[in-house]
Amino acid sequence: MELHNIWFVLIAVLWIGYFFLEGFDFGVGVLTKLLARDRAERRVLINTIGPVWDGNEVWLLTAGGATxxxxxxxxxxxxxxxxxxLLLILVCLILRGVAFEYRSKRSEDAWQTRWEHIIFWTSLLPAFLWGVAFANIVRGxxxxxxxxxxxxxxxxxxxxALLGGLVTLTLFTFHGAVFSALKTVGDIRERARKLATTLGLITAVLALVFLIWTQVDKGDGKSLVAMIIAVVALLAALGANMAGREGWSFTFSGVTIAAAVAMLFLALFPDVMPSSLNPEWSLTVDNASSTPYTLKIMTWCAGIATPIVLLYQGWTYWVFRKRIGVQHIAPEAAAATDSADAGAR
Structure with missing residues (x-):
């Protein structure tokens, strides 16, 4: 396989990793308004992704740099x-990071509410816009x-493209609901599972329409296999969630994202950005790539750095693997939350 084809595959893998990881923390951000009933529960949800959200964004930076x-x-x-x-996504990611850091700096209700609104909207908008962007890339x-x-x-x-945006938004929110059920205890865990069932059914309908549309318009035999895997994995994730097997449900929802993104790249290849005006003007892996020497140097660098990044991220998830609940919030934080809620009432 030629190096430009290898790098097309590697870039696809980077986007799969980004959507798998950032997908659930976008979903958790959306759930701070859909699932959490009070500030303490919003704190629990935010804490489930607190140690990992910024590491998940490394995959986006790497995908952009590799491209x-x-x-x-x-x-x-x-x-x-x-x-x-893309500028709107960038602004959202900047504000989202600031919101995570600034939200807990003061206990006033207005202060925390403002940052919580920002977390919600800066999670929802990128989740939608990434779907719009990739649907346009595949469509031409x-x-x-x-x-x-x-x-x-x-x-x-x-x-x-708008349908693609709705698919990524609902799929990421479903992924986040399953992750929330996996990472929490008590009542919020049970409500996350119930909400995941509803979100999964909505996602299944939207995703099926979008994937079939993509397959009919751009697909081939390989993309069809990826589509079937995505649909079966989504149904398996729903079934595992309803059975209370959050770990398997999260695994299958991740496989759904991976297979769906793989299908888009398989439908795209050998183009990287098709032209809807004239197929001869399309950007392909051949006419849009760097020189073989550049790709060779990149391959050596990736071979050295990638295992280190994977080991570090795996270690982070292992360290912060335990479930949390409202009872795990520090007493001083709980007191500040109670004071803010009392002020709001």
């Missing part, structure tokens, strides 16, 4: 054509003979 180095034309066209949605956008994006922002808001 820039391995396929510079793809990177340039993507970031110029999708400038507004207006790329001219000069490899420049020739459309506008509203061209990206087509029915296929």
């Amino acid at each position: 820039f180095a391995a396929f510079p034309d793809w990177y340039a066209t993507l970031f110029s054509g999708f400038y507004l949605p 956008v207006k790329i001219g003979a000069d490899k420049e994006y020739a459309g506008n922002f509203f061209d990206l808001l087509n029915p296929f």
Whole structure:
């Protein structure tokens, strides 16, 4: 296999890792409004992802950096054509990180409520916009003979892309609900499981329509296999969740995300960004890649650094593997929460 094909696969793996990991913490951020009943429960949900959310974003940085180095034309066209949605995602990620850090700095109700609203919206919007972006990439956008994006922002808001956004939003929220059930104890765990069932059913309907649409429009035999795996895994995740097997449910929801993203990349290959104006103007793994020497250096660097990153992240998840509940919040934090809630009443 040629190096540019290998790097197409590696970039797909990086996006799979990012959506698997960031997907559940986006979902947990959305659930701070949908699942949590009071500030103490919101604190519990935030604490489930507190040690890992920033590490999950490393996968995005790596995917972006790998695309820039391995396929510079793809990177340039993507970031110029999708400038507004990608800028909005970036702003959301910045504000989200600030919100996690600043929320607990003061106990006033207005202060914490403001940051909690920011956590919710900066989790919901990227979860939706990533689906819109990737659906457009697979569907094809207006790329001219000069490899420049020739459309506008509203061209990206087509029915296929909007459906893709709804799929990623519901799938990530379902993934987050299963993760919340896996990481919590008590009443919030039971409610997370019930909400996960509802979200899973909605996701199954939306995902089935989107994946079939993608398969009919762009797919082949390999993408069909990935689609079948995604659908079966989603149904298995639902079944495991209803049986109270949160660990298996989380595993299967992760497989769903991995298979769905793999299907999109399989449907895309050998293009990296198809042109809807003229297929001959599409960016491919051949005409958008860096030189073989650059790809060779990147391969050596990736081979050395990737195992270190994986070991470190695996160790982090192992250290913070235990379940938590309202009773595990420190007394001083609970007192500040009670005071804020009393002030609100």
